């Protein structure tokens with residue numbers, strides 16, 4: 069689950085890291101009001117930033133500096149409603165504009181191979197890390213944190229010095245340690261700050277330079293959300309695929325793919341095997357869908373809706389191995405769902421295991437337009453053929 073910049077900044081500020089003040093606005097008038105507050109406080113500029121879950125907002129025109137409340141309102145007017153990489157901007161972040169001296173890159177990422185959080189830094193910030201990794205991989209400093217102890221102070225100092233942040237050592241160490249701590253505490257796969265910036269501010273004795281987290285991106289581990297009840301509030305439903313939302317609410321594992329054969333299977337292993345067999349038979353699966361053990365008829369109906377919601381689906385293949393899931397229950401669900409479906413596509417069903425005989429009778433007696441198959445190979449071949457005919 070990806071967090072919007074303002075939510076990511078909330079978590080980082082809560083961890084005591086130097087995040088500049090910010091506010092969120094969903095109308096130009098709100099943006100103006102917030103900007104006016106920062107200008108009254110002495111800000112020379114205010115930055116207006118699109119809140120969408122994609123990178124490169126700056127290049128897309130979604131980050132703009134304003135010198136007055138009028139200009140802030142005009143920028144917000146232009147950015148709100150703008151589409152960035154296919155996503156409509158519904159909110160903007162308003163913050164005092166920073167006077168940037170230097171931009172760096174710093175991130176705590178989960179290194180799956182090392183099974184540790186890795187702190188990644190580069191003195192060349194602002195650019196996308198993927199570009200940098202390709203063009204100049206040596207410019208990226210990588211340090212692995214200890215799984216229990218986190219990033220050790222000497223490691224944080226090493227990163228700070230290698231990024232040329234000796235003048236800001238104390239803050240740099242706090243930021244390095246803090247990013248790793250947030251990744252571990254919040255179960256995040258990624259905590260990225262790009263840019264981490266050296267900014268110039270007016271002090272009582274002239275200008276002073278300090279480190280600030282100007283942008284923030286956090287991706288939470290979906291499998292760990294259960295350990296953080298509060299994180300559910302950070303979810304942005306506007307930017308999620310409605311099919312993903314429905315699948316989550318129905319308790320189904322559903323992943324959309326590019327093919328034409330909708331697969332409804334119980335068990336993740338069987339689902340993968342089924343997809344492999346579809347490919348071997350010359351077809352392309354339209355999805356991965358595990359309806360889970362003990363799937364009841366309402367779950368089957370949900371699964372059908374999800375599959376048919378994809379207009380590319382030309383045939384549905386149901387492969388159920390009745391163990392905890394009872395074949396008759398699934399068959400009843402299929403008949404019910406078939407009667408209510410909004411779009412007609414051929415359906416091939418193979419049910420074996422617990423109550424398979426009752427399932428076969430239910431399907432036969434229902435009069436529903438369902439093709440039954442004895443073996444899995446037969447089911448797959450039939451589904452691929454029917455999808456081909458429909459195309």
Ligand code: GDP
Pocket residue numbers: 115117122123124125126127131133164165166167168171194262263282283
């Ligand atoms: P991204 O493009 O989606 O990563 O959005 P960022 O928040 O990283 O902003 C992109 C770029 O805009 C940064 O690299 C900065 O160069 C610039 N920028 C962002 N905030 C400020 C600010 O407060 N002041 C100034 N001068 N530039 C900013």
Ligand code: MN
Pocket residue numbers: 262263283
């Ligand atoms: Mn950025």
